[in-house]
Amino acid sequence: MALHPILAALRKHKSGVVLISMQIALTLAIVCNAIFIIGQRIDRVNRLTGLDEGNLFLVTQQWVGAPSGDDPAGVEKLDSMQKEDLVALRTLPDVASVASINSLPLLNSSSNGEISLKPGATESKGNTRTTFYFGDEQMLSTLGLRLIAGRAFNTGDIQHHSFRDQTEPSIVIVTKPIADKLFPQGSAVGKVMYLDGGTTPTTIIGVVERLQVPGSGSWTNNFAYNATLEPTRIDHNYARYVVRAKPGRLEAAMRAIPPTLYKVNPLRVLDDDSVKSFADIRASAYRADIGMAILMGVVCLILLGVTAAGIVGLTSFWVGQRHRQIGVRRALGARKIDILHYFQIENLMIAGIGAVIGVLLALGLNAWLMQHFEMDRIPLAYVLVGLVALVILGQVAVFVPARRASNVSPVEATRAA
Amino acid sequence: MFSYYLELALRSLKRSPGLTLLMVLAIGFGVSASMTTYSVFRAVSGDPIPWKSSQLFVPQIDMWGPAGRGADGEPPNALDYIDAVALMRDHRAKLQSASYRVAPTMEVPGSGRHPISISGHAVYSEFFPMLDVPFAYGSGWSVDADTNQAAVVVISGKLNQKMFDGQNSVGKTLDIGGKDYQIVGVLGKWDPQPRFYDVVDTGGFDTDTDDVFLPFTRAIAVNMNNAGNTSCNSNPAEAGFAGMQRSSCVWIEFMAELDDATAIQKYREYLDGYALAQKSAGRFTWAPNNRLRDVPAFLDNQHVVPSDTKVSLLVALGLLIVCLVNTVGLLLAKFLRRSSEIGVRRALGAPQAAIYAQFLTEAGIVGLAGGVVGLVFTALGVLGVGMVLPKDIAALAHVNFSLLLLTLVVAVISALLAGLYPTFRASRVQPAWQLKSN
Numbered sequence: 102m103a104l105h106p107i108l109a110a111l112r113k114h115k116s117g118v119v120l121i122s123m124q125i126a127l128t129l130a131i132v133c134n135a136i137f138i139i140g141q142r143i144d145r146v147n148r149l150t151g152l153d154e155g156n157l158f159l160v161t162q163q164w165v166g167a168p169s170g171d172d173p174a175g176v177e178k179l180d181s182m183q184k185e186d187l188v189a190l191r192t193l194p195d196v197a198s199v200a201s202i203n204s205l206p207l208l209n210s211s212s213n214g215e216i217s218l219k220p221g222a223t224e225s226k227g228n229t230r231t232t233f234y235f236g237d238e239q240m241l242s243t244l245g246l247r248l249i250a251g252r253a254f255n256t257g258d259i260q261h262h263s264f265r266d267q268t269e270p271s272i273v274i275v276t277k278p279i280a281d282k283l284f285p286q287g288s289a290v291g292k293v294m295y296l297d298g299g300t301t302p303t304t305i306i307g308v309v310e311r312l313q314v315p316g317s318g319s320w321t322n323n324f325a326y327n328a329t330l331e332p333t334r335i336d337h338n339y340a341r342y343v344v345r346a347k348p349g350r351l352e353a354a355m356r357a358i359p360p361t362l363y364k365v366n367p368l369r370v371l372d373d374d375s376v377k378s379f380a381d382i383r384a385s386a387y388r389a390d391i392g393m394a395i396l397m398g399v400v401c402l403i404l405l406g407v408t409a410a411g412i413v414g415l416t417s418f419w420v421g422q423r424h425r426q427i428g429v430r431r432a433l434g435a436r437k438i439d440i441l442h443y444f445q446i447e448n449l450m451i452a453g454i455g456a457v458i459g460v461l462l463a464l465g466l467n468a469w470l471m472q473h474f475e476m477d478r479i480p481l482a483y484v485l486v487g488l489v490a491l492v493i494l495g496q497v498a499v500f501v502p503a504r505r506a507s508n509v510s511p512v513e514a515t516r517a518a
Numbered sequence: 519m520f521s522y523y524l525e526l527a528l529r530s531l532k533r534s535p536g537l538t539l540l541m542v543l544a545i546g547f548g549v550s551a552s553m554t555t556y557s558v559f560r561a562v563s564g565d566p567i568p569w570k571s572s573q574l575f576v577p578q579i580d581m582w583g584p585a586g587r588g589a590d591g592e593p594p595n596a597l598d599y600i601d602a603v604a605l606m607r608d609h610r611a612k613l614q615s616a617s618y619r620v621a622p623t624m625e626v627p628g629s630g631r632h633p634i635s636i637s638g639h640a641v642y643s644e645f646f647p648m649l650d651v652p653f654a655y656g657s658g659w660s661v662d663a664d665t666n667q668a669a670v671v672v673i674s675g676k677l678n679q680k681m682f683d684g685q686n687s688v689g690k691t692l693d694i695g696g697k698d699y700q701i702v703g704v705l706g707k708w709d710p711q712p713r714f715y716d717v718v719d720t721g722g723f724d725t726d727t728d729d730v731f732l733p734f735t736r737a738i739a740v741n742m743n744n745a746g747n748t749s750c751n752s753n754p755a756e757a758g759f760a761g762m763q764r765s766s767c768v769w770i771e772f773m774a775e776l777d778d779a780t781a782i783q784k785y786r787e788y789l790d791g792y793a794l795a796q797k798s799a800g801r802f803t804w805a806p807n808n809r810l811r812d813v814p815a816f817l818d819n820q821h822v823v824p825s826d827t828k829v830s831l832l833v834a835l836g837l838l839i840v841c842l843v844n845t846v847g848l849l850l851a852k853f854l855r856r857s858s859e860i861g862v863r864r865a866l867g868a869p870q871a872a873i874y875a876q877f878l879t880e881a882g883i884v885g886l887a888g889g890v891v892g893l894v895f896t897a898l899g900v901l902g903v904g905m906v907l908p909k910d911i912a913a914l915a916h917v918n919f920s921l922l923l924l925t926l927v928v929a930v931i932s933a934l935l936a937g938l939y940p941t942f943r944a945s946r947v948q949p950a951w952q953l954k955s956n
Contacts, residue, residue, distance in 0.1 A: 116850060116939075116943070117847060117850060117851065120843055120846055120847035120850065121847060123843055124840055124843045124844055124847065127836065127839060127840045127843065128840055130836075131833060131836045131837065131840070134833075135833055138829070163621075163623055163635055164623075165623040165625070165633040165696065166623075166695075166696040169741050169743075169758075169759065170758075171741070171757070171758030171759055171760065172758075223585065223751075223752060263757065263758070265754070265757055265758055265759065265761065265762060266757050267753040267754065267757075297752075297753055298752060298753070299753070338743065363632065367632065368633065369632075369633070370623050370632070370633050370634055370635040371632065372634065372635060388906075388907070388908050388909070389824070389826060389907065389908045391906065392903070392906035392907045392908065393826050393829075393830070395906045396555075396830055396903065396906065397830075397833065399551075399902075400551060400833055400834060400837050403547045403551060403837060404837055404840055406547075407543075407544050407547060407548075407837075407840060407841055407844055408840065408844065410540050410543075410544070410844075411540070411544070411844040411847055411848065414536075414537055414540050414847070414848050414851065415847050415848065415851055417537075418537075418851035418852075418855065419851075421855070422855070470829065474825045474828065474829055475825060
């Protein structure tokens with residue numbers, strides 16, 4: 102089909118053409134960026150924690166009138182209280198294993214620091230950021246971490262000290278990203294490093310494949326899987342226990358916790374948030390991301406709907422306006438399919454122009470968002486898929502009015518306008 | 519004349535119900551998406567204490583030096599104990615208070631009832647008058663109580679409701695952390711958002727209000743642990759809470775009231791003088807690098823408004839623009855379809871102004887209808903974001919009269935703007951040409 106008549110007709114209603122292509126361009130720009138945001142959020146939410154998350158829950162409790170832990174006697178008292186709790190929890194019928202722990206991935210309560218290969222390296226530059234997990238010999242097995250080198254902690258390894266005691270441990274387990282970064286050649290097991298600018302050497306005894314840090318915000322992006330596990334029970338006026346329930350017994354195990362702990366020692370605080378399944382921890386950590394993705398999704402749907410409806414509306418108007426011309430063409434021998442194609446090609450051209458401008462706008466908008474907000478560069482694939490999608494949307498939207506046009510009878514040519 | 523245009527407009531809109539519905543829905547969607555995201559933005563970017571925020575200042579002192587500064591050269595956003603107490607002792611502002619977050623346990627009287635955990639802040643007596651904290655019963659404590667480390671407490675209305683059924687409980691005692699505290703005041707409703715007196719620990723927003731406020735000096739004396747964030751650039755040399763108080767770890771918030779430019783200038787000079795004195799004492803080895811921001815500037819500096827909120831608002835405004843472009847196209851089609859009618863009116867003597875009035879009335883009605891649809895969608899939208907946003911922010915977004923009014927106004931104004939170009943084109947219709955062609 103010759104494009105000339107279409108171009109000539111387009112020139113007749115420039116403003117309509119400009120408006121539709123502008124609308125398509127803007128829609129493409131916004132939808133591409135919105136879908137890119139959705140994609141990024143989904144990637145974030147799907148990140149693995151390294152835990153075997155099913156059947157896992159966390160107990161956070163606080164003792165009333167407990168010693169401060171600032172003197173050795175207080176620390177011992179706190180530690181024996183903690184051990185009493187652990188023993189009681191480990192004997193519960195629905196519980197598979199229990200470990201003392203200071204935090205969990207996605208809990209957003211963390212203790213972070215730095216690792217260096219040299220002693221006394223207080224300047225942050227060149228140090229490796231890490232989060233610290235403190236726990237006992239059952240920590241690895243309860244969390245379901247995968248040990249890929251060295252060994253796990255055993256009972257003899259476990260130390261205990263006050264919350265504010267910053268003594269460096271003599272042995273630790275690190276995650277693979279830390280091991281790879283510090284010791285790119287060869288195994289990290291048996292190697293020595295220094296924590297938090299200290300001068301006491303710490304030996305790596307094992308490497309776990311993956312363990313995410315507790316912070317889920319973007320501030321942890323550059324060390325999201327840098328975790329160091331210390332064989333230490335932290336003694337403080339509150340304590341956390343991570344519990345793995347027997348398969349299918351999560352709820353029963355969770356329900357059994359408060360009465361069991363109150364029986365050990367009634368002088369403690371357990372409230373609604375004290376026993377929390379890992380699924381709940383995950384949901385609250387990612388609530389903002391999922392909310393943002395839903396919001397962007399709704400905006401995209403409205404945008405595409407409005408743009409499609411706009412195309413239908415304006416094309417319908419054009420069809421109505423050109424009833425007589427269509428009749429003339431039909432009378433001169435144009436087939437129905439020719440008329441259909443005419444409107445489809447016309448739309449293809451308008452949508453095509455709009456989409457090309459839209460691609461530029463999308464990249465511009467992305468660059469602007471990158472400058473002002475935490476945003477990555479949009480992959481070209483997103484924009485190209487968006488381009489194709491909008492052209493298809495245009496074709497779908499134009500089909501109904503175009504078919505109505507193709508049904509205009511040749512007899513229209515003889516009627517007065 | 520207006521009622522005539524109104525009638526014409528309604529008749530015209532009724533003639534093509536599909537197109538009309540499309541325009542009304544487009545405006546409705548565009549406006550409600552913008553208003554929904556705006557309701558969230560408005561909630562998080564609000565000034566929590568508008569009548570006084572420009573007189574309340576947050577001092578920052580660079581106790582970590584160049585190695586501890588971020589890429590932007592900013593000192594820490596909180597104070598260590600040494601500096602906070604020094605600033606309190608020097609008392610150079612009209613009113614000032616250091617504060618830190620506490621989460622002690624509290625005994626609940628009655629047999630078989632378990633203790634509960636309460637949240638609060640350890641503050642100085644000037645905290646209450648400085649922040650215009652409203653009291654339902656009693657008042658804050660005296661300066662003497664600060665000095666004497668008195669066991670007194672101000673409780674929230676909520677805790678008062680829970681423990682004393684909302685009765686005046688001033689003079690009664692509460693067992694907090696194993697010690698008796700005498701209640702001296704009960705707060706009225708006070709839930710400022712953003713939580714400007716403790717941005718460091720809340721990030722700006724908090725679904726829970728503070729249950730208690732007790733004297734800072736008392737909390738330190740009984741070793742009440744900091745329940746908020748602690749940041750250290752090096753490990754404390756000594757162990758325990760006492761060691762923490764002698765370290766450069768930051769965990770204390772500070773606010774000062776400075777009423778005029780002279781007072782602000784003087785306080786800046788005081789901070790610089792203080793930092794210089796620390797330098798000559800050998801504690802700092804760098805030049806003073808202090809900050810003194812008022813509450814709005816500090817909230818901005820701490821990025822209290824989540825970037826998600828800003829991006830959503832921008833995207834929603836983009837949606838509104840697309841909807842308007844869409845409406846321009848549809849109105850253009852609709853108006854130009856009536857070229858012959860316009861031609862007749864013009865030929866009969868109607869001036870261009872009359873054409874403007876007629877078609878802008880029509881656009882305005884579309885806008886008004888879109889606004890009404892938008893009201894419903896906005897209400898649903900705010901309800902919807904309440905379900906998907908983080909709880910601390912969702913709790914703040916709400917529908918009120920001003921939001922609804924704004925929805926209608928924005929809808930009508932956008933429709934009128936969208937109607938301008940089509941109306942301009944309609945007014946330019948040449949009567950002679952139209953009459954001839956028909």
